[in-house]
Amino acid sequence: MDGEAAPGLAKSAAVKLSEMGERTKQLGTAMRDPHRQRRIILVIVCVALLLDNMLYMVIVPIIPDYLAELESEQSERVRAGKHPNASANSTSQDQSMKDNLDVQIGVLFASKAILQLMVNPLSGTFIDRVGYDIPLLIGLSVMFVSTCIFAFGENYATLFAARSLQGLGSAFADTSGIAMIADKYTEESERSTALGIALAFISFGSLVAPPFGGVLYEFAGKRVPFIVLACICLADGFLLLTVIRPFSNRTRENMPVGTPIYKLMIDPYIAVVAGALTVCNIPLAFLEPTIANWMESTMHSSQWEMGLTWLPAFFPHVLGVYITVKLAAKNPNLQWFYGALGMVIIGASSCMVPACKTFGQLIAPLCGICFGIALVDTALLPTLAFLVDVRHVSVYGSVYALADISYSVAYAMGPIVAGQIVHSLGFVQLNLGMGLVNVLYAPSLLLLRKVCQMKPSHSERDNLLEEAPQGLYDTIQMEERRAKKKGYSNSLHSHHSLSFNQIDSM
CATH class of the missing domain: 1.10.287 (Helix Hairpins)
Incomplete structure (x- = not known):
């Protein structure tokens, strides 16, 4: 019986292998379909952007407490080795250590944006030369290493190196990812929708990361949040290798040469857009490191309220993306107006923040800030790609490196400058100044009203x-x-x- 069953089993196994081979072939054919492939590319890019922004914000509830514990342990060791009479100076020493800790946290938070700001001009040029897939893979690889270092780092120097390394990865992953979306989605309405989806993932990553990190840190320890993010990053990298195959034998000779970034920077239209992206993100970048202390001192807020400060703002941000995409599809010539309206909303909301007396009241202006940012980003990011199409060469690495520089300027200044402004001028003056800057910059977007006249006719298209x-x-x-x-x-x-x-x- 065993001898008779063996050929049948072998035949059944051969049939199954043949079926698996056929399914694999069908999957490969489906992957080569341009429409399906670009949807998968959109998923890969969105996951990369989600991971980058989660890693950027997940340290907010973790690192200050973790560094405080390290500082406390070091202080206890120092006191143990001193004479008992030295305890009289303990109060002044504690205050000095607290001030030093605040400086360390500010520098640590800003280091990612500072390095990203330095690397972006080079990464944009590199992307223009080699394409979008290899830089995206480089960015994901660096982010994976950075996340692992965060998970196992146990001193300030190691955490600083991990944070800076993340800036290097972001300079490649963020820029190449957004540029890849602009390259694959060439129709303006589709491009606006795809970039809007990417912005929604960015928002979700930034706003959900603090409670995600805080809960896991509280119940599972420091390493677990970073290990989870590292696993997702690894899976996204494998998906990129499987679908796009960045090291396949595609000819890269005679590719279009993108416009150098310095020429894009002096283009008046692109310069106005870049300035708007910086100015509109200043309130968010400056409030993130300062609002918790203000809430504690003025509202006596609990830890959970400070941890969930920005989470409700995710919903108006997504709503702003959705509304802008729909309006842009109907009236694409009013993109400049949507951006200007968003800056006015940001300015008004920023001025309302200091007037809030309770956590419930504070939710409204913070939602207004994120709603306005959604309008500006969703309207102006596709405008950058279109300006490159009609004014320069349709290669998008450098122009989105310039956009990334605009964001990085705001987030590099925030953790370092905002605290100094609050200390010297006050929290109220900080918010009024940020609001005024946004309202005053909004009219400059009137320059973009001519952009619609550059559009080719339908026949040309x-x-x-x-x-x-x-x-x-x-x-x-x-x-x-x-x-x-x-x-x-x-x-x-x-x-x-x-x-x-x-x-x-x-």
């Missing part, structure tokens, strides 16, 4: 879609049409440059 591939990946995959595309793109670029000169002369 159809011809462009038919005659030339859109985006860097399609350029690589359709090499035989490269010469034709290059000639058409040059003529189209000349046409838009002419149109722009005519607009300026009006």
Whole structure:
């Protein structure tokens, strides 16, 4: 019987292997479908952005308490080795250590944005040269290493190195991820929707990370939150390797050469957008390190209230993204207005913060700030890609590196400058100043009202879609049409440059 059953089992195993091979082949074919592939790419990028912002904010409830414990242990050891009469100076020593701890926390929080600010000009150029997939993989790899160091680091120097390393990873992952979305989604409405989804993941990561980290830190210890994030990062990297295959033998010769970042910085339209992205994020960047102390001193808030301060703001942020995407689809020529309106809302909400007396009252202006930021980001990030399309070369690494620089300027200053402003001028003056800056900057977005006049007609758009591939990946995959595309793109670029000169002369 065993001899007769063996051939049947072998045949059954062969059938199953054949079926598995067929399913794998079908999956590979599905992966090569452009529409399905770009959806998977959107998922990969969104997870990367989620991880980066969760790692950025998850340390908020963990690191201050952890460093305080380390400082307390060191203080106890110092006191144990001193003469008993030295205890009279313990109060002044405790105050000195507290001030030193505040400085250490501020520098630690800012180090990520500072390094990101320094690396972004280089990462943008690198992305323009090699494409978007390899830099995204580099960014995820660095973020994975950074997260592991956070999990097992047990002194300030190690945590500082991990935080700075995260800035290096973010400079590659964030910039290449957003640029990849802009490259794969070429239609303006689809691009706005895809970037809006990415912004929603950024918001979710930033706002859910503090309670996520605080709960796990309280019940499972310091390592667990970072180990969870490291595992998700590893899974996202494997998905990237499986779907996009960044090291496959695709020809990267004769790729379009992107416009250098220094030329993008002096483009008046792009400069206005970059300035708006910096200014609109200043209230969030400056309030995050200062609002907890203000709540404790003025409202006598509990730890859970301070920990959940920003969580309700996630919902108006997503609502702002949704509304802006819908409005942009109907009236794409009013993107500048949506951004300006968002800055006015941010300014008014920022001025309302110091007037709040309870936690419930504080929720409203914080929601207003995040709602306004959603309007500005969702309106202006697609505008950057469109400005590159009609004013420069359609390669997006440098322009989104410039956007990342804009964010990093705000978040590099926040943990260091905000505390000094509160100490010297007061919390009320800080908020009034941030609100005034946003309201005064909003009219500068009027310059962008001419952007809609640079748009090609529907016939030009159809011809462009038919005659030339859109985006860097399609350029690589359709090499035989490269010469034709290059000639058409040059003529189209000349046409838009002419149109722009005519607009300026009006």
